Amino acid sequence: MNSPKLLFVFGTRPECIKLAPLIVEAKKRLLQIETCFTGQHLEMAQPILDYFKIIPDYSLNIMKKDQTLNDISKALYEKLQPILLNSQPDYVLVQGDTTTAATAATIAFNEKIKVAHIEAGLRTHNLHSPWPEEFNRRVIALAADLHFTPTEKATLQLTKEGIPTDKIHTVGNTGIDALRLVNEKSVSISKTHDKFKILVTLHRRENFGNEMISLMQGLKVLCEQNPKIEITWPLHQNPNVRKSFDHVFTQRLVNLKIIEPLNYFDFIQAMKQTDLIVTDSGGIQEEAPFLGKPVLVCRKDTERTESVDCGSARMIGTDAAELIRTVQELSLKNSVYEKMAQKRTPYGDGYSAKKIIDIFCK
Ligand code: UD1
Ligand code: UDP
Numbered sequence: 001m002n003s004p005k006l007l008f009v010f011g012t013r014p015e016c017i018k019l020a021p022l023i024v025e026a027k028k029r030l031l032q033i034e035t036c037f038t039g040q041h042l043e044m045a046q047p048i049l050d051y052f053k054i055i056p057d058y059s060l061n062i063m064k065k066d067q068t069l070n071d072i073s074k075a076l077y078e079k080l081q082p083i084l085l086n087s088q089p090d091y092v093l094v095q096g097d098t099t100t101a102a103t104a105a106t107i108a109f110n111e112k113i114k115v116a117h118i119e120a121g122l123r124t125h126n127l128h129s130p131w132p133e134e135f136n137r138r139v140i141a142l143a144a145d146l147h148f149t150p151t152e153k154a155t156l157q158l159t160k161e162g163i164p165t166d167k168i169h170t171v172g173n174t175g176i177d178a179l180r181l182v183n184e185k186s187v188s189i190s191k192t193h194d195k196f197k198i199l200v201t202l203h204r205r206e207n208f209g210n211e212m213i214s215l216m217q218g219l220k221v222l223c224e225q226n227p228k229i230e231i232t233w234p235l236h237q238n239p240n241v242r243k244s245f246d247h248v249f250t251q252r253l254v255n256l257k258i259i260e261p262l263n264y265f266d267f268i269q270a271m272k273q274t275d276l277i278v279t280d281s282g283g284i285q286e287e288a289p290f291l292g293k294p295v296l297v298c299r300k301d302t303e304r305t306e307s308v309d310c311g312s313a314r315m316i317g318t319d320a321a322e323l324i325r326t327v328q329e330l331s332l333k334n335s336v337y338e339k340m341a342q343k344r345t346p347y348g349d350g351y352s353a354k355k356i357i358d359i360f361c362k
Pocket of ligand 2 (some may be wrong): 201263
């Protein structure tokens with residue numbers, strides 16, 4: 001049988017990272033593919049495309065400063081639909097749970113084009129956390145014809161939702177493929193004992209306002225109370241994150257280093273050089289166990305429970321006091337720290353892209 005024509009649609013930093021290994025593998029195997037970069041993110045996404053040498057066939061350039069979810073969807077309905085009609089793929093491939101992914105899946109469904117969902121089956125069972133991603137995932141699951149899940153737990157979830165088992169493939173997470181490829185080229189640095197290094201990222205929409213401010217106040221107290229702590233924080237470009245940051249950090253702190261978002265290679269390097277990660281990111285919860293870095297998850301719910309179950313991650317919510325208590329515990333109790341800081345692979349071995357392309361080539 002001829003292999004199908006695939007159209008990859010992606011718009012944000014994590015979608016670019018997680019689809020890149022798949023696009024590289026599909027090109028290597030000479031599949032008929034096209035790529036569409038919606039530009040939901042710009043500066044934060046472009047370096048990844050450059051790193052993996054991906055030149056999109058279509059670039060939609062939709063990002064607006066402080067865009068609403070409906071701004072993104074509206075722009076996609078206008079600009080993406082004609083591309084789908086022009087490309088006429090056998091499958092539209094979308095990744096994860098962003099507004100780009102959910103809108104692309106909906107437009108494809110409306111045009112009776114099959115959808116393949118990469119990183120399917122993640123659920124918190126709370127539509128408001130993460131918001132709007134939990135809704136987006138469920139919408140994509142309804143539209144999708146093929147579901148590629150990262151873990152057995154995600155597969156079981158889709159089975160419970162009534163999706164036929166022959167439409168679900170457990171393949172691991174392609175984010176680990178990207179990490180494996182980049183990790184091979186970066187250097188490891190062993191833990192120092194004079195400092196306790198923390199890498200921070202915060203960007204979740206459902207945390208904007210009081211919750212993000214509470215977390216930032218916790219980080220400020222940690223810096224002020226403990227000179228041994230050294231924080232590096234690539235600040236997300238969302239203006240809401242920066243507004244909360246400016247509200248809390250009115251003075252410079254010597255042990256707090258604020259930087260622009262790092263390109264993916266440098267970010268992996270920064271993860272390898274840190275002792276602890278404090279984040280509300282989804283992808284970083286998956287990467288940290290692979291690198292053996294303990295991660296504190298600043299959210300009320302997570303869909304990546306495998307990271308918690310394997311012992312690499314702890315859920316700390318958005319309360320400043322809990323953040324301070326947990327960081328102090330990990331910086332002081334080496335035995336507790338070491339239990340978390342083990343390399344683990346709950347999201348696969350980093351060869352998921354090959355498994356997915358094999359299925360399209362059958
Ligand atoms: C989006 C995704 C979220 C994902 C996150 C990854 C949705 C609903 N949210 O959230 O699932 O976890 O990306 O980071 O799809 N901005 C820039 N330059 C950039 C990127 C963003 O200036 O390269 C600023 C813009 O002002 C933009 C704002 O950030 O309007 C928000 O971007 P958006 O993609 O809407 O939301 P995120 O919160 O980044
Ligand atoms: N990342 C990056 N530079 C940074 C921060 C994160 O390249 O400064 C990478 C990180 O390694 C992970 C991805 O971005 O692969 C996670 O993206 P983000 O946290 O924005 O989104 P989420 O995963 O929460 O959807």
